[in-house]
Amino acid sequence: MVSSQGSTLSSNVTGFADKSSARTDVDYIDRVPIFVKELIAGGAAGAFAKTAVAPLERIKILLQTRTQGFHSLGIYDSLKKLLKHEGVAGFYKGNGASVLRIVPYAALHFMTYEHYRLWILDNYAALGTGPVVDLLAGSAAGGTAVLCTYPLDLARTKLAYQIVDTRGTVQHGSRQFNVNPAYSGIRNVIEKVYKEGGPRALYRGIGPTLIGILPYAGLKFYVYEELKRHVPEEHQKSILMRLSCGALAGLFGQTFTYPLDVVRRQMQVEHLQPSSQGAVIYRSTSEGLVSIVRNQGWRQLFAGLSINYIKIVPSVAIGFTAYDTMKSWLRIPPRQQLKATSAA
Template sequence: MSAGGEHLKDEGTKRQTVLAGGIAGLISRFCIAPLDVVKIRLQLQIHSLSDPASHASIEGPVYKGTLSTMRAIVRQEGITGLWKGNIPAEMMYVCYGALQFTAYRTTTQFLAELDPYRLPPSLESFVSGAAAGATATATTYPLDLLRTRFAAQGPEQIYTSLRSSINEIARQEGPAGFFRGCSAAVIQIVPYMGLFFTAYEGFRPIMSRVDQLPFGTGDAAAGVVASVLAKTGVFPLDLVRKRLQVQGPTRTRYVHRNIPEYRGVGKTITMILRTQGVRGLYRGLTVSLLKAAPASAVTMWTYERVLGVLREMDFAALQ
C-alpha cells in the first residue's frame, strides 16, 4: 500500500472522519452551487442549439454555454436563481460527505484484514470507493431529487418550500417518487467513485512531492485530476438521472417545458440516442467538469485539513 493510501485510509477516528467529511461536503456545495444549477439546466435542455429555426416553437429559455446560461438565469430570476435547490443540496452534501468517508474508511479497514488474501492497492481503492459511493448515494437520494427539481424551476414556483415539496411529492407520486432515477445514480456512482478514489490514491503521493504547490494543495490537485477522469467516463448516466428525476406530474412545468416522458435507464438512453444522437448524452459536460474539478478539490483539501485539525485537537486534549 502506498504511503498516500495509508495516510488517507488510516488517519482519524470514526467521529473525526464523519465531522471532516460533513464539513468538506458543506463547504464544497456552497462554492459550486451556481455551476450545479447551470449544469442541471443544460442537462434538461433537449432542443438542438445548431438549428435556430427549431427554437420558435420552444416555450422556455434557450441556453448556450456556461457563462451565457449563468447570465440568463441572473437576468430572468435574480442572483438567488443560481442557488436554487441549495437547502436540500447542502443537506445532501453534508450527509453524503459524512457517509461517503465513513463507508470508505470502514471498507478499507475491513479489506486490510483479509491478509494473506488482500487485494492489490488499486483494486482496494476501487472497491472501497464504489462501496462508499453506493451507500451514500442510495441513502441521500431523495435530497438529490429535490435539489434537481428546485434547480429546474424557472420563474414559476412549483414547490414553494422544502416541506411543501416533500408533502406534494409524497401525495402525488408516493414514496417511489423520491427515488425516480435512483438506479441510474447507483449504476453511475459505483464506477465513478471507484475510479475517483483509485485515481486520487494514485495521484496524491505524486502531487504531494511537487514543492511548487503551496498550503497542501497537492490534495486538491489530485482531487481535480481524479474527478475529471471519473466524471467524463460516467457522464451519460448522470444526464439520464437528471432527466428521470423531473418525471412525474410536474414534468411540463419546469423551466424547460418540453422535457419528454422517459421510463427506465435503458429506454431513456435509447430515446436520447435516437432523437438527439450521441451528443445528446453529453449535454452540460463542460460545465459539469468545471463544477466537478473545484468541487472535488475543495472537498478533498477541506477533508484533509479539517481531519488534521480534529486530530490535533483530540491529541492536545489527551495531554
Template sequence: MAGDEYESLPRDQKFLTHMVAGAMAGIIEHIIMFPLDTIKTRMQSMALKGNTTITGVFRDTIRNEGGFRRTLRGFQISFLGDGPGHAVYFASYELLKDLLVSSDSMNKHVAYAMSGMLSTVMRDGIMTPADSIKQRIQMKNSPYKGIFDCATTVYRNEGFRAFYRAYTTQLSMNIPYQGLHFMAYEFGQSITNPSHKYNPPAHLVSGALAGGFAAALTTPLDVCKTYLNTQTEEAKTRTKGLFNAAKAVYSIGGPKAFLKGIRARTVYQMPSTAICWSIYEFWKWLLFPGK
C-alpha cells in the same frame, strides 16, 4: 499528535473523525458549488431551449429569474442530504480501504476503487431523495417555493417512491464514477504527496484531476439521471430506469444528447472535488494534527 498515535486510536473514534470531516466537506463544497450545479442541471435538461453554454444559461437565469440568488434556490438541501451523505461516504470509505488494503487480498488500487464503490451505495441511499428535490427546484420556472414545498408536493402527488426514481441510475453512474475518482485521487496522492501527510496543494491538485477525469467519463449516465429526476408529469408515467432513460435521451437529441453539459459537469467537478478533498483533509488534520 503523531501519526502512530492516530493509527493507534480505536476504530470507532477514527470512524467518528471521518464522519465529522466528511460532513463538513460535503456541506461546504455543495454550498460553494451550488450555483454552477444549478447551471449544469439546466444544461442537461432535455427541456432546455435557446442558450446552451455555461455563460449563456447563467446569464439567462440571472436576467430573467430574479438575479444571482435564483441559482442558490434549494441550497439548504446540502444540510439535509450532503452533510449526512458525505459523513457516511468518507467514514465508510476509510474503514473499507483500511480493511481491504491491510488484508493483502487485492491490488491496493483495486482496493481503493472497491472501497469507493461500496461507500457510494450507502451514500446514495441518503442523498438520492435530496438530489431529486434539489434538481426539481433548480429547473427553470420551477413551481416549488422551496425544499419543504417540493418534498410535500412530490410525496402527495407521486408517493415516496418518486424520491428514489433515479436511485438505480444514480448508482449506475456513481459506482463507476467513484471507483475512478478514488483510484485517481489515491494515485495522484502517491505522486504529489507520497508521505501521505497533510499537504493542501497536493490534496487540491489530486482532487481536481480525479474529479475531472471521472466526471468526463460518466457524463452520459449523469444526463440520464437528470432526465429521470426532471421529467414532465406526463413523461414520469412512461420512463423508468436507466435503459429507458437512455432511449428517451437518444430519441430527443441523438448521440450528442448524452454529452450535454459535459463541459459544465467537468468544470463543476474539478473545483468541487478539489474543495471537498481539501476540506475533508483539513478537518482530519484539525481534529488529529499528526494525521
C-alpha cells in the same frame, strides 16, 4: 522589583492558563470517537465544496433537463439570463437542498469509505493494499451514501429545474410575473412527491444514479489515492498537491459516468415537462439512454459537460483538500495506525 516579579508571575499564570485551555481542547477532541470525526470532516468538506460551485451546478441542471429558454444557450449566456430573471439568489436556488443532502452524503461517503477500506484489508488480504482497495471501498461507500440521501437529491433537482421571474419584467407599464412554482421548498417537494407516488417516487432515477455513482466514486478515490502515492513524502501535506490530485480524480471519474447523470436528471423532472403529460418516459436506464440518443441526439448525453468539467475540478479538489485538512485538524490517526488499532 516587586512590579517585575508581579509581571513575571502574571505572565506565568497566563501562560499556564493558555496551556491548560489548549490541553482541555486536545483532550475533548481526542475523546470524540474516530467515526464521528470522520463524519464531521466529510460533512464539512462536502458542504464547503458544493456551495463553492452552486451557480455552475444550477446551470448544468437547466441544460441537462432542456429547460425552456436555456437548452440552446451557452454557459455565459445562461448565467446572464438567470441573473436577469432571478438575481444573484437564482444562482443558489436549490443549494439549500443540495447542502442539506451533501452534508450527510459526504459525511457517509468519506466515513464509510474509511471503514469499508479497513474491512477489505482485514478480510481480503490477497487484494493487497494498493489502489484496487480504494476502488472497491470508494464504490461501496458511494452506493451507501446515495441510498441514504437520494430523496434530498431529488428535491434539489426539482427545485433547481424551476425558473421563476422574481424580478419581473415591465410590459405595458405593469410588472409581469411567471406562475407560481410547483414546489416552494425542500419539505414541500418531499411531501408532494410522496403523496403522488409513495416511497418509490422518492427514489425515481435511483437506477442510473447507482450505476453511475459506483464507478465514479470508486474511480475518484482510486485516482486520488494513486496520485498521492507518487508524490514525495515532503509534499504530502501540500494544499496545492491535494488540490491537483483531487481535480484530476474528479475529471477522470466524471468523464466516464456523465451520460448516466443526464438520464437521472431527466427521469427526476420528466413529469414536470409539458410534453410528458404525467406519463412515464423512461422505464429503465438503458431505455433512457437509447431514447435520448434517438429523440434528442447523442450530444444531449453530454449536455452541460463543459460546465461539469469547470465545476468538478474545484468541487472535488476542494472536497478532498478540505477532508484531509479536517482530518489533520481533528487529529484523526493515519490509516496505518487505524488498521493496527482495528486488528488489535
